[in-house]
Amino acid sequence: MKDRMKRSNEIEEKVETNNEKKSKVRKISTAVDFIASTRARLSEVSSEVKSNPIGPYHRKKTKSKKEAKRRRKKEKPIVRSHGPEFYFDLNRWKIIDIKELQNLILHLLTDEGRRPEWLYIEKEEEIKKVVFLMIPGLDPSLFGLTAETVVKAKGPLNWEKLQEKGLFGNSDLKLSENLPILPKIFSHGCVTRASGDTKRMFNPTGNLFNCFLSEAQKGSVKHKEIPENIYERIYSCLLTPEEMAQNDYPLPTCMAKEGQVLPDDWVEVPMKASDIFIKEEFTRKNFKILSIDCEMCKSNDLSVLTRVSIVDIDCNVVYDELVMPEEPITDYLTPFSGITEERLKGVTTNIKDVQNRLLELVDSDTVLIGHSLECDLKALKFTHPYVIDTSILYTNSGGIFSKSSLKMLSHQWLKRSIQVDDGKIVGHDSIEDAKAAMDLVKLKLNNGLDFDKSYENLIQRLERYNKTSAFIDYVGKVQLLGVDAKHSIKCTNDDEVFAGVLNAISNNRNHIYHNFIWGKFKDLENLPEHENDKLTTLKQLNDRIEKIYSCLPAYTAFIVSSGSGNAREWENLYRKKVNSGVNWTAQDQEIYEKELLKGKIGLTFFRVKSDCENLDESEDK
Incomplete structure (x- = not known):
């Protein structure tokens, strides 16, 4: 057993x-x-x-020689030799995010940046130059397509799809007659999405240029030396006239266009244009620093002033007053303003009284501080040339063009909780907010403008790898992004942008080489109403793209993008939503989401120029 x-x-x-x-x-x-x-x-x-990629030089096989001949004649392909090229991988296809365009540029020109998974790059090591044209308006709506339609595409859009509706959805307006250069150069249009969330979108240019700094990279950033003169530091914090205009500030008469005057119920400190923004004069004066914050309520669709608070550089309160608006209040916005009907009982101070007091406190040697101060100045109906805006002064992790809330900045940099009481969220207190803005500015003055820097722009990142850039754009963008470029041109119209891009490209022949060239055209974004004028604008754009492409040196990556779609309606709705309080309806929200999608969705076109190309149409003769 x-x-x-x-x-x-x-x-x-x-x-x-x-x-x-x-x-x-x-x-x-x-x-x-x-x-x-x-x-x-x-x-x-x-x-x-x-063997069978989707790209400019590998077309779908046709069934007969006659059909192939007709296709070649219709498409007028560019003759080229074999060299580097972009191909799209349908197995990994997705809507392109703006950040992926940044990664592509960095991948091609530096040791960092990942190649997008939907793109195959043949002989990428031979690509030494990137020319990027941002053309707002070159989005799906130009081709008569909706954002809802193109986001469902399983791959890049071919020209059959892009031409089927006609330009602007008008079948009589042929792409081949008005923008024929696009199908000549590019094989497809790639659906692109601007960054953002379900509530808003971020500026595509800002996101393209915004490169986050790792902890190691932060240590290598060269901080500007802090000037000994306090007023020189203050001067460096001021918004420029261009930044004021860009951020929708009311401009004082001394900065406005000739003949432009303020409305009768607005006031300002009289100043001459020749006396402002002279650094040498500014730094010799004894400027007074005041921080302002206002609380507003609603009168139908209007924001009306109900409280104003002002503190000095030591955060002493110099003025704090409740204000009874002339217009009847329809919504006190108490969760945001802290104002109630009870608080305003018996108040007799009106906006005219406030303006008179402002003129006593503010003179030509005063700097005003605030957070999104343009809103406060509009409520006060007051203008001033010297302003510091903490929403712009501090960087934001969402991108160069994104703004942080005062509450977030206070928590992050001052280690201070505002707009709360015993842990509960309460309405804003204008004295508390004015003090927070003042302390944030003092923190910058003591530690330097870039002490909070969490990003660098794309041009600075390329410079880390000894890659030079040329930046050709409108004045405000050049001052914001192009200051570090080896070659930058401030433009006032598309003709100047075109000339600047051509000049940057031709500099190669003069031994001034730029690895990255940026240019932005705006005419397509601001199309005139008359159809003939629209067609003239399209043909001008066509000629500019054709000329630029023909001047490119061989093995240059050429990227043309709208960046986003038409966001104007969304921007209007966004302002309404921010200012409407509880008056926002379900119908408003539905329209808002539709316009947000329309604003986010654009198109991008990719191509690498070979060493032997021509744009002749001799094949047709």
Whole structure:
């Protein structure tokens, strides 16, 4: 019996050993099969991409020679030799995010930046230059397509799809007659999405240029030396006239266009244009610093002033007054303003009284501080040339063009909680907010303008790798983004942008080489109403793109993008939503979401120029 039990145990042990061996064999076999299938799939994908990719120079095979001849004649392809090129991988296709365009630029020109997974780049090491044209308006709506339609596309849009509706949805306006250069150069239009969330979108230019700094990179940033003169530091914090206009500030008469005057119910400190923004004069004066914050309520669609608070540089309160507006209040916005009907009972101070007091406190040697101060100045109906805005002064993790809330900045940099009481969120207190803004500015004055820097722009990042840039854009953008470029041109119209881009490209022949060239055209974004004028604008754009492309040196990556769609209606709705309080309806929200999608969705076109191309149409003759 014992021998039988012993043999039984030995058999069971052998069975277990055999089972373990079989299990190991199965695992090894599975792993080998997986490796083999993965290799086969990679080979298959590589073969698909290389032998039948979607790209400018590999078209879909046609059924007959006659059909192929008709297609070639219609498309007027560019003759080229074999060289670097972009191809799209349908197996990994997705809507392109603006950040991926930044990654592509960095990947091509530096050791960082990942190649987008939807793009195969042949001979990428031969690409030494990137020319990027931002053309707002070159979005799906130009081709008569809706954002809802194009986001469902399973790949890049071919020209059959882009031409089927006609320009602006008018079948009589042919792409081949008004923008024929696009299908000549590019094989497809790629659906692009501007960054943002379900509530808003970020500026595509800002997101393209906004490069986050790692902790190691932060340590290598060269901080500007802090000037000894306090007024020189204050001067560097001021908004420029261009920044004021860009951020919708009411401009004082001394900064406005000739003949432009303030409305009768607005006031300002009289100043001459020749006396403002002279750094040498500014730094010699003894300026007074005041921080202002206002609380507003609603009168139908209007924001009306109900409280104003002013503190000095030591955060002493110099003025704090409740204000009874002339217009009837329809919404006190108490959760935001802290104002109630009870608080305003018996108040007789009106906006005219406030303006008179402002003129006593503010003179030509005063700097005003605030957070999104343009809103306060509009409520006060007051203008001033010297302003510091903490929403612009401090950087934001959402991008160069994004603004942080005062509450967030106070928590992050002052370690202070505002707009709360015993842990509960309460309405704003204008004295508390004015003090917070003042302390944030003092923090900058003491530690330097870039002490909070969490990003650098794309031009600065390229400079880390000894890559030079040319930045050609309108005045405000050049001052914001192009100051570090080797070659920058401030433009006032598209003709100047066109000339500047051509000049930057031609500098190659003069031994001034730019690895990255940026240019932005705005005429398409601001199309005139009359159809003939629209067509004239399109033909001008066509000629500019054609000329720029023909001047590019070989092996240049050429990227043309709208950046986003038409966001004007969304911007109007966004302002309404921010200012409407509880008056926002479900219908408003539905329209808002539709316009937000329309504003986010744009198109981008990719091409690498070869070493032997021509745009002749000799094939048609």
